[in-house]
Amino acid sequence: MITAPTPKAITVQNFLAASTEKQVDTWTSLQQAREAMLKKAPWRSWDKRAFEAFSRYGLKPVDIANPMGPVTLKTSKIDTAATYRDPHGLRRCYLYLGDLVKHIPVHMVFGDVPDVMEENTRNGIIDVASGGRDKFASLKLVESAGHLITVAHPKELAVALSDAFQAVARSKPQLARL
Template identity: 45%
Template sequence: MPNFQSKSHIFDPRPDFPLLISVKRYWDPQTSSNDPDALTLVLAHATGYPKETWEPFIDDLFALVRKQSNIKINDIWSIEAPNHAEMADVNEPVLDWSFRPVFRWDDWTRAIHLVLGGYGFGIDVDLRKRNLVAVGHSMGAVCLMLTTTHHPALPWSSFILVEPMFWPKSPQSDAIHEFLAGGSKKRRDVWPSLGEVRETFLTKKAWRAWDPRTFDLHLKYGFKPVDPNQPDGAVTLSTSKANEFACFNDPHGTSIGYRFLSTFIKKNHTHVIYGAIPDYIPGDLREDILKNVSGGIDRFASVSLVEKAGHLVTVTHPKQLADTVYQRLQETASPRSVVAVAKL
């Protein structure tokens, strides 16, 4: 059982933005602090994953805070892309009208900015008064970065980018894009039951590598009944293939993040975390990002590796990621340091 409490919110920014946004707040009653310098973490997930797959990471992070009291965390907010999971069905008429076959990453960026800026209804907390720390994975990392291009500015104190999904336009990056987008189009999306999903997935090495907690949460939130009147019958993906593909099909998300990095890092205290295994993002692209595009690796607050993990570090190694993020939170206000950068 997780040792935190949570509350779900549906944020309504209409008419300024046409999509409803699902947000979940987490806090630890034992350690939650209202001090002005307490941190509020904002989480943004990777393409295709529900916001709840962060929960093992959250649980492990809170456990570290309980053991060591030198970091104060008020709460944690996980914001879901509005074409994903919980709100996908509710937003479907609008998504079908203007957010497919391309869902721009900047549309999720705008959604995040609206939530944190309070430009809508459904959240009774003024997050503009908080000491915000961004923790984003893959596409979510880039979208959090890009919130700094929207105005008015949000009160970010630091950014923790986990396997940020950006790269230059090249034949190599085109091949990665084809692999990811093509995989989403070919993905199976209907099973006779949730039990069969579990059985089928556990025959594959990639799924067995997941932390059991994230695996169970993905089954719970990543799938839904084909017929709502038959909850024990056939299931399908809560984030449809079409919506996942629409995110991968944005031709600008990865390149905009790549080109923006050198400007972004001049203004923002930025940590980068990679899995030690360069699977989705090849090692030479990492080297280019860290040493060339950024203007030099020493311009990052820190660069860390999570051992034995690859791009899907949030779901395969949530405890190790929580350990690494906890260390980075300790350094948020400290002089810049570079750690664990060898053999990228």
């Protein structure tokens, strides 16, 4: 996450960490895991291809000797929760964004739905931390996407990134080919 290191942001981080630690992370089978996940709203919002890829690569057998038996997450919920509790990432990303955009092309793609990140928080990142909207190589809001843009709207995200990279490529002189 990138956001201003405010008390509210820290509250959200702590909520995400605590929720992650409480989640079910082991199921009796791959089929049961998939069915249980799809009963929950966040998973139902995922693009079908993203969910299939997660089912295939994000889960593993509890016992390697019994690949058709119980499954669990490849990344433990404790490790995932630790990423939310990282006290440095949140602050450093926000504090150094203004310097970063001065030195390399930075592309920002956000979902336009303020589900976890409120609009004023997003605007703070864009306008305050970076030094202004004109500092970005490109800035795009993906329609109808929220914070789960990578898994709920992967095609739209890919198009936004492709457009950004093509614009940069067109603005730079061609490299000599060897």
